[in-house]
Amino acid sequence: MIEDGRVFRDDHLPRELQHREGAVRELSGALEPAIRERPADDVLVSGPSGVGKTVLARHTLQRLQQHVGVPHAHIRCLGETRGSIFREALRQHPQGRDLPRTTPVDDVLAELRSVLDRPFVVILDEADDLPRSKVLEDACRVFGLSMIAISHDQEQWLAPISDRVRRSIATKIQLDRFGVDELADILERRADIGLRSGVVSREQLQRIADEVAGVARAGIQSLRAAAELAREREHGEIRDVDVDDSFERARRRIREANLRSLPWHHQVLYALVHEAGTIGAGELHDRYDQVSEQLYEDSPKTPIGKRSRRNKLSKLRDYGLVLDEGKRQNRKYRVVDEAVKPAIEMPRRTPY
Ligand SMILES: Nc1ncnc2c1ncn2[C@@H]1O[C@H](COP(=O)(O)OP(=O)(O)OP(=O)(O)O)[C@@H](O)[C@H]1O
Numbered sequence: 001m002i003e004d005g006r007v008f009r010d011d012h013l014p015r016e017l018q019h020r021e022g023a024v025r026e027l028s029g030a031l032e033p034a035i036r037e038r039p040a041d042d043v044l045v046s047g048p049s050g051v052g053k054t055v056l057a058r059h060t061l062q063r064l065q066q067h068v069g070v071p072h073a074h075i076r077c078l079g080e081t082r083g084s085i086f087r088e089a090l091r092q093h094p095q096g097r098d099l100p101r102t103t104p105v106d107d108v109l110a111e112l113r114s115v116l117d118r119p120f121v122v123i124l125d126e127a128d129d130l131p132r133s134k135v136l137e138d139a140c141r142v143f144g145l146s147m148i149a150i151s152h153d154q155e156q157w158l159a160p161i162s163d164r165v166r167r168s169i170a171t172k173i174q175l176d177r178f179g180v181d182e183l184a185d186i187l188e189r190r191a192d193i194g195l196r197s198g199v200v201s202r203e204q205l206q207r208i209a210d211e212v213a214g215v216a217r218a219g220i221q222s223l224r225a226a227a228e229l230a231r232e233r234e235h236g237e238i239r240d241v242d243v244d245d246s247f248e249r250a251r252r253r254i255r256e257a258n259l260r261s262l263p264w265h266h267q268v269l270y271a272l273v274h275e276a277g278t279i280g281a282g283e284l285h286d287r288y289d290q291v292s293e294q295l296y297e298d299s300p301k302t303p304i305g306k307r308s309r310r311n312k313l314s315k316l317r318d319y320g321l322v323l324d325e326g327k328r329q330n331r332k333y334r335v336v337d338e339a340v341k342p343a344i345e346m347p348r349r350t351p352y
Pocket residue numbers: 009010011012013014016017018019020047048049050051052053054055056186216217220
């Protein structure tokens with residue numbers, strides 16, 4: 001049934017980005033000066049989860065790379081600090097190196113400046129939190145460094161940034177969900193490479209594209225799940241009932257992958273909510289304070305304050321892992337799917 005499972009991986013780079021011709025053109029246009037060794041525009045790419053922001057940036061840079069070597073870096077910024085982001089940029093630069101974690105940020109920036117003898121494009125992926133840090137200001141001050149920042153909500157992202165950063169972002173690209181036919185085309189291409197020929201019909205692909213409301217990641221994972229179910233059930237080809245049952249498996253898998261991709265503090269908070277089932281904000285903070293010393297013992301991170309915890313909890317909500325209801329002190333949290341197990345083990349509750 002499945003002939004090449006690699007095409008269902010999230011980091012698979014398709015040869016062609018279907019139905020994103022306009023966005024590829026716009027991004028290539030913004031980066032074009034870099035080919036002529038001139039600093040390129042800064043770009044903001046926004047849109048909901050799973051519609052192809054990361055793949056747009058990677059695909060476009062790879063295409064540019066075919067003409068002329070434009071050095072670039074891809075950095076996932078969620079949970080990272082100013083220092084770790086610029087250290088990673090330096091590490092990925094062809095003339096760069098690994099600096100110790102204790103290196104002051106100004107020294108990292110100075111070294112980055114000293115190696116940039118030509119344009120360097122940095123994808124700041126999962127950059128939703130960057131407008132609240134100094135990273136964007138710093139990046140604007142490194143001559144030759146151009147950024148492609150990736151965020152979920154364009155307006156929210158732009159609201160707090162300084163005029164200087166705003167001016168430097170000359171190109172803003174908004175990606176939206178695909179239409180049903182468009183996503184069915186994308187799925188058809190994956191099926192052509194990944195599945196045995198003729199095991200899925202166009203109607204079934206349309207059905208998947210419709211059910212996932214045009215979100216490419218969900219569509220691709222559902223197609224994969226449908227093929228797995230068909231194989232497990234010893235169906236010679238994908239049946240409608242396999243498609244029906246594929247969505248739940250795909251959703252769970254995406255949630256598990258989302259959880260795994262999150263940094264340590266988010267993992268701690270997810271484990272706390274998971275342990276409780278449903279938990280009020282006050283109780284959650286108490287429990288955090290109670291267990292944090294033990295949980296952070298083996299981690300280079302240190303426990304965080306209440307505001308930062310709220311911030312991480314909203315991220316868990318945006319990633320479809322936790323639900324919150326009510327306002328402020330009355331807010332209650334619960335996990336969306338109990339079967340998505342936390343990655344870290346909670347210390348046992350001490351009896352009162
Ligand atoms: N135009 C396209 N053609 C082919 N495949 C696509 C296209 N757009 C997205 N995909 C595929 O959809 C999946 C999700 O895309 P991607 O990881 O880029 O989403 P994202 O917008 O970055 O999501 P998130 O905000 O969660 O990081 C990937 O497997 C990607 O290859």
